[in-house]
Amino acid sequence: MRMLLVIFLLGLSLTAAAAGTLYVQSDKAKLSAAPSFGAVSVATLKKGDELAIIQAQNGWYRVHAHGKTGWIPRLLVSKHKPISRISVLSGEKDSVKPTARRRASNVTTAGAARGLVNDDRRRANPDGAADYEAVQSMESDTIPQKDVEAFGKTLGQ
Amino acid sequence: MNTWTNKHSGSVCGFVIALAFCGAGTALADEYHYTNILIGERAAGMGGAYTAVSDDPSGLFYNPAGIVYAPSSNISASVNAYNLQDKNYKQGLSGLSDWKRKSTTFVPNFFGIIQPVGQGVIGFSYAVPDSVTEDQDLDLTNPASGISRYIINFNNDDRTYKIGPSYARAVNDRLSVGATLYFHYWARQWISNQLAILDNGSYQHNNTYFKTSEYGVEPMLGMMWSPVDKLALGLTASKTLLYSSSLASQLIVRDATTKEIAVTKNNSSMKRIQPLRITAGAAYFPTSKLLLSMDVSHFSATQDATFGNRIAVTNVALGVEYYLKPTLALRGGIYTDNANTPKLLNSLSNQREHIDLLGLSASVTRFTRNSSLTLGLNYASGDGRAQLVGGSNDIQNVTTQSLTVFMATSYNY
Amino acid sequence: MKIRQHVALFGLACMTALGAAHFARANPESFRVRVSQETVVYDVSKEDIEAEITFGRGVAARIFGRFSRYDDEALTRYVNLVGRNLAAHANRPELSFRFVVLATDTINAYACPGGYIFITRGALEQMSDEAELAGVLAHEIAHITQKHIVKALNIHGEKADAAAGISHILGSIADPTRVAFSQAVDKAVDILFNHGLDKADEFEADRVGTELLVLTGYDPHALNRYLAKISKKSKARETISETHPPFPERVKALDRLISQAGLDNIKGTRFKERFDEHMD
Numbered sequence: 001m002r003m004l005l006v007i008f009l010l011g012l013s014l015t016a017a018a019a020g021t022l023y024v025q026s027d028k029a030k031l032s033a034a035p036s037f038g039a040v041s042v043a044t045l046k047k048g049d050e051l052a053i054i055q056a057q058n059g060w061y062r063v064h065a066h067g068k069t070g071w072i073p074r075l076l077v078s079k080h081k082p083i084s085r086i087s088v089l090s091g092e093k094d095s096v097k098p099t100a101r102r103r104a105s106n107v108t109t110a111g112a113a114r115g116l117v118n119d120d121r122r123r124a125n126p127d128g129a130a131d132y133e134a135v136q137s138m139e140s141d142t143i144p145q146k147d148v149e150a151f152g153k154t155l156g157q
Numbered sequence: 158m159n160t161w162t163n164k165h166s167g168s169v170c171g172f173v174i175a176l177a178f179c180g181a182g183t184a185l186a187d188e189y190h191y192t193n194i195l196i197g198e199r200a201a202g203m204g205g206a207y208t209a210v211s212d213d214p215s216g217l218f219y220n221p222a223g224i225v226y227a228p229s230s231n232i233s234a235s236v237n238a239y240n241l242q243d244k245n246y247k248q249g250l251s252g253l254s255d256w257k258r259k260s261t262t263f264v265p266n267f268f269g270i271i272q273p274v275g276q277g278v279i280g281f282s283y284a285v286p287d288s289v290t291e292d293q294d295l296d297l298t299n300p301a302s303g304i305s306r307y308i309i310n311f312n313n314d315d316r317t318y319k320i321g322p323s324y325a326r327a328v329n330d331r332l333s334v335g336a337t338l339y340f341h342y343w344a345r346q347w348i349s350n351q352l353a354i355l356d357n358g359s360y361q362h363n364n365t366y367f368k369t370s371e372y373g374v375e376p377m378l379g380m381m382w383s384p385v386d387k388l389a390l391g392l393t394a395s396k397t398l399l400y401s402s403s404l405a406s407q408l409i410v411r412d413a414t415t416k417e418i419a420v421t422k423n424n425s426s427m428k429r430i431q432p433l434r435i436t437a438g439a440a441y442f443p444t445s446k447l448l449l450s451m452d453v454s455h456f457s458a459t460q461d462a463t464f465g466n467r468i469a470v471t472n473v474a475l476g477v478e479y480y481l482k483p484t485l486a487l488r489g490g491i492y493t494d495n496a497n498t499p500k501l502l503n504s505l506s507n508q509r510e511h512i513d514l515l516g517l518s519a520s521v522t523r524f525t526r527n528s529s530l531t532l533g534l535n536y537a538s539g540d541g542r543a544q545l546v547g548g549s550n551d552i553q554n555v556t557t558q559s560l561t562v563f564m565a566t567s568y569n570y
Numbered sequence: 571m572k573i574r575q576h577v578a579l580f581g582l583a584c585m586t587a588l589g590a591a592h593f594a595r596a597n598p599e600s601f602r603v604r605v606s607q608e609t610v611v612y613d614v615s616k617e618d619i620e621a622e623i624t625f626g627r628g629v630a631a632r633i634f635g636r637f638s639r640y641d642d643e644a645l646t647r648y649v650n651l652v653g654r655n656l657a658a659h660a661n662r663p664e665l666s667f668r669f670v671v672l673a674t675d676t677i678n679a680y681a682c683p684g685g686y687i688f689i690t691r692g693a694l695e696q697m698s699d700e701a702e703l704a705g706v707l708a709h710e711i712a713h714i715t716q717k718h719i720v721k722a723l724n725i726h727g728e729k730a731d732a733a734a735g736i737s738h739i740l741g742s743i744a745d746p747t748r749v750a751f752s753q754a755v756d757k758a759v760d761i762l763f764n765h766g767l768d769k770a771d772e773f774e775a776d777r778v779g780t781e782l783l784v785l786t787g788y789d790p791h792a793l794n795r796y797l798a799k800i801s802k803k804s805k806a807r808e809t810i811s812e813t814h815p816p817f818p819e820r821v822k823a824l825d826r827l828i829s830q831a832g833l834d835n836i837k838g839t840r841f842k843e844r845f846d847e848h849m850d
Contacts, residue, residue, distance in 0.1 A: 025661030026785075036832050037784045047663065059781065075715065075781050076661055080614045083664035088623045134634035135627050138670050138686065143650055152655040155787030155839055212602050226598050228607050228724070331596045383596040445605045483605040524606040526726075 022051040022061060022077040029077075031070035035060035042070035047082050189509065191434075191456055191470060192494040193287035195518060195535050196267045198235050198565030202520025202533045203476025204490020206452040208438025209391035211381065213567065214269030217282035220391045220438070221323040221335030222381040224271045224278045228569070234268045235531075235565030240288070242559040246545055260291045264316075267565070277326035282337070287317040306354040315345040319375065331383040339375040341397050353413070361413035367406045371428065373399035391438040402428040430461040432469075432497075446480040456497065465509060467497040476518075483524070490518040494537055501542045506550050512541030512557055520563075528568045535561040608721055617727025619664055622717075625725050626684025628755040629762070633672075633680055633688055636763075640671040640691050648848040652700060653687060653707045659785045660715050667711065677806040680762050681710035683720050694849065696800050700841035704786065705793030709779035716778060718771040719761060723754050766813030773815065773823055780824060780833070789838035794824040 024045045032039040035057060043066060045051075051063035051072065060071045192205060197215025200207035207215060211223025214233035242260045269282035291313035300307045318341070325335025347367040354360045377395035384390065404425040411418045433456070440450040451474065458469040474492035481487060494514040501508045520533025538558040545553050640646075649669045657667040665685035675692040682688075687710045689703075697703050713719070720726075761767055776793060784790045800806040801817030814820070828834060 025663055026659050027663075037781070037790075038832060038836055059777070073781055073785065074661075075778055075785065076659070078614075078661045083614075083616065083619060085666055086616065086619050086623060086664050087666070088620050088627070129635035130628065130631035131634035132627070132631045134639060135630045135686070137639075138630070138668050139666075141646065141650065141668065141670075143647065143654060148651060148654045148658060151651040152658065152786070154841075155655070226602050228603065331598060381598075383598045383601075386596045387601045388596075389598060389602075442601045445603055445608070448604070478604075480605045483608065486604075486606065529606070 020053045020079060022053055022063060022072075022079060023081045024049040024051065024072075024076060025078050025082050026076045029072060031063075031065060031068060031072055033070060035062070035071040037073075039071070043068045045072070051077065189496050189498050189512075190494050190514065191454070191497065192472060192492065192516070193289075194240065194266055194285070194561060195492075195516075195563075196235075196284050196286055197269075198233055198267075198522075198529070198531045198567055199478070199488065200476075201235065201535065201563055201565070202488030202490065202518055202522075202531065203450060203478060204474040204492035204516065204518045206438065206450040206474035206476035206490055206492070208379075208393055208436045208450075208452045209381065209389040209440035210438075210448065210450050211379075211391060214271050214280065214282060215267070217269045217271065217280045217323045217337055218267070218284050218286075218319075220379040220381060220393050220436075221280065221325045221337045221377065222333045222379040222393075223325075223389075223391065224280055224323065224335060225325045225327045225333040225381070227271055227278065230270075230272045231567055231569040232268075232270045233565070233567040234265065235563055236263075236265045239263060240559065240561040242289070242557065244555060244557040246543060247554045247556070259293070260289045260313075262288045262290045264288045266563075271323075277324055278335075280323040280325070280337075281321070282323065283318075283320040284339075285316060285318055287315070289313065289315045291315075303356055304353050305356050306352075308352045310350045311348065313345070313347045315347075316343070318342045318344075321374075325379075333381045335379045335381075337377040337379075337395075339377070341371075341373040341375045341399075343369070343371045345369045355413055359413045359416070360411070362409075362411040364409040365407070367404065369402075369404045371399050371402040373397050373401075373431075387442045389440045389442070391436075391440070393436045394433065396433045397431040399428040399431065402426055425463070427463040429464045430459040430467075432456040432459050432467065448476075448478040450476045452476075466499065468499050470495050470497045486522045486524070488518070488520045488522070488533070490516075492516045492518070492537075494539070496541065501544065501552055503550065503552065506544060506548055508544050510541060510543030510555060512539045512543075512555060514539035514557070514559075528566060531563075531565040533563050533565070535559075535563070607724070615727060618725075619727075621727040622720055622725055623665070623684035625720075625751070625754065625758070626682040626686050628751070629682040629719075629758045630684075630686035630688075632755060632759050633682070633686075633762070637672040637674050637688075637690075640673040642671070645694075645848055646671060649689065649703070649707075652704050653711070656704060656708050656782055656786050657685070657711055660711060660782055662715055665714070667714075669707065675805075676809050677800055677803065678809050679706050679710050681713040681719075682758070682762075683714065683717070683725065685714060687711065687714075692805070693800075696803065696806070697796060697845070698799075698842065699792075700845040701783070701789040701792035701839065702796040703845060704788045705779060705783055705796050708782040708786075708788075709775045709793060711782060712775040712778035713767075713771070716771070716774055718767050718775070719758055722761065722767065722771075723757055725754065762813070764813070769815045773820070776820055776824055777827055780827060784833060784836055784838065787838060789840050790828060790833040790836050792838075792840070794821060794828065797821050797824070 024047055027047055029045045030041045031043040031045055033042050045065060049065055051061070051065045053061055053063055054069070055062040059074050061074060061077065062069065062071050195201035195205045196218050197207065199210070199213060200215045200219060207219040209220070209223075210216070211220040212226040212228070213224070214231050216223040216227070240260065240262045264285055266285040266288065267283065269280060271278055271280040291311065293309060293311040295307070295309045297307045299305060319339040321337060321339040323335060323337040325333060327333045345367070347365075349363070349365045351363045352360060375395055375397040377393055379391065379393040382390045404427070406423045408421045409418065434454060436452055436454040438450060438452040440448065442448050454472045456470045459467045461467065472493045472495055474490060476488065476490035478486060478488045492515075494516055496511045496513055498509040498511045500511050514537045516535060516537035518533065518535045520531050522529050522531040536558070538556070540554060540556040542552050543555045544551065646669070649671060653669040654667055662685070667685040667687065669687045669689065671694065672688050672690045674690050676690050677692045677696055678690050679693055680688040687707065689706060689710075693706060694703070697706070766772070780790055780793050783792055797817055798821050800810070801821065807817070811817070
């Protein structure tokens, strides 16, 4: 019996987790001396930089990066590495299968909104039509990255 | 199962005969208790207080109405990694101050799968709510006056199986109903082989064998209601209906005094009378990290001339689940497991033992996106009274304890 | 006299209980969700982001079903410059944020997962400078960086592995994933137009939105100013109050944030002239 308890406690300790890592998501980020927007800059970080979390407080993280310690707002970081831009617009290759009968009531069943597959997009919906052409036109409104950056520069950032 | 009369009242022979019937009056397995092994990855850590939770495959066993609220289709399985029980009869027979029995089992004791279909949810589960593999081997010298050597080899295999489908459906946005229909199978094989060599050179040899099986169905109806936010109330009713039962027994006695060998066989198809079980549960979900639940189960009393009357039993269980972080949860519980045998009276003999148990459970679970892994412990102990020696009014105090280590996993898709 | 009092109290207790039971929104689907079931807890995969974008497109398509697009190329480009610049200072570089003006007088803005953001012409009319526009867009971008709808509806991708293959076999009894997609879009539309997100999520979007304003270089008071201004307009109270917390609460919370975070001293730009140019 004692052996079992030892195994159990071992299993318990193995599940303890390590501290977390963050990655900078914005093009540039300031590592601040204090958790405040007007604070002095300790270092300048760039997209993809790895940060070791020391503490989290009020929408700021205290982190360790490039040998320095400082604060960074949560808005600029994420727990995964930056992912390059993703597009789902590679053509309508999914065939449209007949849909399951739509349940009209408010009763929700187990399993609403799990893993998604591309559905019949053109299916008319009693609660209002879905206009995918308009979405496509919205997606085709491109602006070159340099124009956005130039615009950003006018704000002094 | 005390259909045998004790013909030999002499102290030596009585000693051996009495021990032959030990198993009839004492049992580690399910007959005298309604909670044996806790079922289900989450419920087993929460003391089995699950009737108002039941929103995953374990719900198929506790309250099928709850599976309507499962967040996704799910498969769940758990293994009863190690179950160790022992029983200790104090101030027992002279020379046998510690009469112990041990049981160890390693059995997959739950598998369940749920899947939304149309407006409802179907499920299928398999549960082994009770499993005992008892083993006792003693070789004693001078255990009692007049006996120079006593040898016993004893084995008891006792297992209950439940397997069957379930279906549940929401009635409105806060009430759901469900049903499980289990096929029930109970099998037990009990063998006891005893040899007592007397000081005068003579010997007594008893060989007793019982083989029992019963088949039936156990329908369970359940309901889950959320009257106000963060609170769920569950109610279930179930009863096992047996349609076939067979009990075969054989007793071989080589009498020390008469030196005669007697073989007695018996066959019976009497069915055990089953109780009606009603469980009411409440669960409170104050935050997405904390869950508190409580169950009260009531089992009706039964009159059974063949297998013995059972008294009404009420068991209570309390459980808690707390997330230390989103990928790590701790569960704990406390539960009662009261005996369904009548309390022993000083004036009678051949009474079945009565031990009320109290159990504690604890488990830790690690989550990933689609799965979870749980490691847990159940520990139950209790003390009560028993009559070890057939034909005697003597009552012994008995303590028992049971430890189960379990592992479980779930996968959602 | 005593009996009547008892009966009255009992009756009151019953009515209160019934009233509480009736009006308390008991939604087992939501209160039963445990922290481990919130998808965003786990490492994000490419499939998850694709699922978010696909889902967001579905919701955006439904918004276009209700409103038509306000046809002004220059204005649309301007709104996109403001919005995309804001988004570049946030933590979702994998999304292409897109902004569209809706041709309606109602005062509102909508954010769909995946980066599809809508603002009404009526809302634009109420703004006095670019910083206020940035404030509203920052609030909507915050809904996306904080994944409010994704979390509420547990949107995630499927893993392509053996276990998922087994689940497909088992799941083919009824096709739950298809039903799930359209149901989820229904729920999102319901959130945007009827019930709204949890109050906590809206307050968080106000907070994170203001932080984004500061990081990008705008006047930190801009969002607060705008909310205080439109709270006086009954038209805004009608539409926005249905799906958002009451304006006074929001304004107060932002005042507290601004003083606590020491944002009073940060200047930040307003760009009134540039805004006025494009609004003509």
